[in-house]
Structure formats: C-alpha cells, structure tokens
Amino acid sequence: MSYNICVCLFQEFCDGWLSQDTDKARFMKQIFQKIMDSSKKPEKELEEGQGFISCDSYAMAAAIDDTFIIETEHKAVTVELAGNYCRGMMVVDHLELLKKTHKAHILKKVDLEKFKVLMMNALK
Numbered sequence: 540m541s542y543n544i545c546v547c548l549f550q551e552f553c554d555g556w557l558s559q560d561t562d563k564a565r566f567m568k569q570i571f572q573k574i575m576d577s578s579k580k581p582e583k584e585l586e587e588g589q590g591f592i593s594c595d596s597y598a599m600a601a602a603i604d605d606t607f608i609i610e611t612e613h614k615a616v617t618v619e620l621a622g623n624y625c626r627g628m629m630v631v632d633h634l635e636l637l638k639k640t641h642k643a644h645i646l647k648k649v650d651l652e653k654f655k656v657l658m659m660n661a662l663k
Contacts, residue, residue: 556658564662597646600657607653611646615639 557568571593601608615632617639619625631645 552655556655556662559659559662561662567662596658597649597654599661600654601646604653604657607650607657608646608648609650610648611644613642614645615641616643616645 553571557564557571612631615635615637617630617632617637619628619630632639
C-alpha cells in the first residue's frame with residue numbers, strides 16, 4: 540500500500556517508535572520532543588492538521604534503502620537565503636525559471652509501511 544508523502548508521521552507510530560527501550564530511542568525522543576510539542580499547537584495556520592514531516596528521516600531512509608520510494612519528481616531547487624519569504628527553506632522550481640541543469644529527486648509517494656520498518660530498525 541502506498542501513501543502520499545505529505546502524510547505526517549502520525550502520533551501513534553511516533554509514540555511507539557520513540558518508546559523502544561534503547562539508548563538510541565531515548566536520545567531521538569529528546570531530539571524530537573520540542574518539535575512534537577510545537578506541532579500540537581493550534582496556531583500552526585499554514586499547515587494541514589497536526590504532526591510534522593521529518594524530511595531528514597525520508598532522506599536518510601532513501602540513502603539506506605530506496606526501495607520504499609514509489610514516485611519522485613525531478614526538479615530544480617534552490618534555497619532562499621535572503622529571508623524575504625522563507626529563509627533557509629528549499630524552493631522547488633516548478634515553472635523552470637531557474638534554468639538549472641542539475642535537478643533534485645523529490646519524493647512524492649512512498650511505501651509507508653516499509654518506511655516505518657526502516658525507522659523502527661534505526662532505533663534498535
């Protein structure tokens with residue numbers, strides 16, 4: 540079964556993932572606690588629903604085992620450094636205005652069950 544990558548890591552999975560009785564899980568829980576707490580606040584107007592997308596986790600999982608990737612886009616990207624709109628965030632060039640020859644592979648859909656197995660195994 541495939542899931543759209545925009546689906547946030549749901550709370551039930553995160554709780555189980557971070558509750559494993561290992562030093563790695565306890566360390567990761569400390570790292571993620573602040574972002575998980577802030578993702579529950581209702582003032583997040585620009586996001587759909589609660590939760591968060593751990594983009595770095597998807598990137599590392601893809602580096603370890605890319606068989607969980609179902610669909611990608613190949614697009615030029617840049618990072619907005621001036622801070623006019625989104626300082627430090629990646630901007631995807633959907634209109635090909637940047638005229639870049641080097642493009643990034645952007646995950647669109649993944650096998651979420653395979654991804655969860657990778658995540659669970661990472662903290663064993």
